[in-house]
Amino acid sequence: MREVFQTELDSLREQLGDMCTQAAGAMRTASRAVLTSDSELASTVVAGDAELDAARDRCDETAQRLLALQAPVAGDLRLVLTAVHCSDKIERMGDLAAHVADTARIRHPECAVPDELSEAFAELGRITASMADRPVELIHNPGSGGFQELNETDQAVDDRHAAVLATITDPGWAHGIPCATSLALLVRYYERFADQAVSVAKRLDFAVTGVMAA
């Protein structure tokens, strides 16, 4: 019984880690699609999002089975609850990557991102995808501190978010209103994606320490 239990817990960790890897990959591809105006590539991200939805459902089922049959306590219970919370958040990261990709399709054949902002968005893509990759290590080598680390990285995202908003609302903006409103939403998708990664790290810390960071 105990062995089955550990196997199921390992499976839960595996599932969560795989979901993070998928979300990171989706964000990388979505960013490439939106920067190169590649609507076919964008479509693969939007279509692929269903896989993350299904992975979330499987994770939920594993957690529910573990709770019903094994009645875990203490650290094991915290891990299961962390999986319940995090799978929701990672699924949402997939939605946000799909929104990034969809922006490429909506603005096609124009490029959603004008040249003067392409480096800022390329950076946002790199940073946020790496924030989705980081929990994979935190899941497999548990230790606290992931929340603080990702929270610091998130500051870099917030800075770029503010810089993009300043650029598109500047009186000198030359690309019109539809482009500006689309970019206001686009940069928000990156920001929210990063926020979810921070929340995931916070829950993973909690699973280890039993204390929720403020």
Place this chain on the structure above:
Amino acid sequence: MREVFQTELDSLREQLGDMCTQAAGAMRTASRAVLTSDSELASTVVAGDAELDAARDRCDETAQRLLALQAPVAGDLRLVLTAVHCSDKIERMGDLAAHVADTARIRHPECAVPDELSEAFAELGRITASMADRPVELIHNPGSGGFQELNETDQAVDDRHAAVLATITDPGWAHGIPCATSLALLVRYYERFADQAVSVAKRLDFAVTGVMAA
């Protein structure tokens, strides 16, 4: 033991219902603040959001205690897991209401919403706040069908969302880019608030039926 268990389950229902009522109230006040450009009223919503955060934490603690001490199964387990999921979503609804309110402060002393859109936003406020109220009844008089009902209401939100985006990106738009980008985000907060209410109803249906709607 069984009696304690039922009392704790009732408390969980009560907590969830109260959170929904709070989120609905926050959205009503936030909408009034943004439509009347009342930055003091807006500040009360932003400050009050900490209460919903604390309520979510209490809900999480109750759920964790129930799982650890009572090892619920079947419908009771589904209710506890539903509370875990829903408290996160309702807490997020509070954040979104605070974002709506904050828009009033950011745009102050200008009004965030020009006259031609004030009826659309007033409607969005009314509809979304009522969507947050609805789960209170669903929690206390469990039955399925809440998801379908709120999903239909959500269509009205999506229609208004699309209409606002069309207005602000129309070549005849006369209120400039900062106002347009601010409105693009503002209308998204309402839309996301409604989405979370639909998710809450979906989970409440699941708690009753054991089947997750597609």
